[in-house]
Amino acid sequence: MNRTFMTNNEWAVGFMKELDSMLNGIESMNEKSKASFGNERFLTDKEVSAWLKVSRRTLQDYRNNGMVSYYQLGSKILYKESDIEKLVMGGYRNAYRLET
Template sequence: MSETHRPLFGGEHFLTGKEVCERLYISPRTLQDYRDRKIIPYTQFAGKILYKASDLERILEENYKGGGKR
């Protein structure tokens, strides 16, 4: 159950580091680098590092570079 359950606090979904890496196609080391450089916000709860799904969506939208028509 812990593999499929995503913690929910105040209506917000949180993702584990593994889930973030899988969604963004990055390595755990790259994710750590993004944390260190404050690119991806996170919270630490009970010794686990968690990421808000809404933060990831916002970051992706802000950095989306569409291949629009020229």
């Protein structure tokens, strides 16, 4: 009986590894299929707010204050990934207190 349990357990471990491998493949395909135009990825409000860890309302404030460029197609707002990277890098500050 113990051997049957081991066989089933090994099968379950193998099955879980296969599922993980399939999930990784699906996630990889999903990343490659993101909306792009001219080799530029476009992100939605939801994606940008999750990436920056800010609310969608804060993103609206950034747009209203001219802090970030965006595209509006009807009620849909899209951001170039490179514009969001510029926004983040624009906030970079060098360390002023360095250890010697």
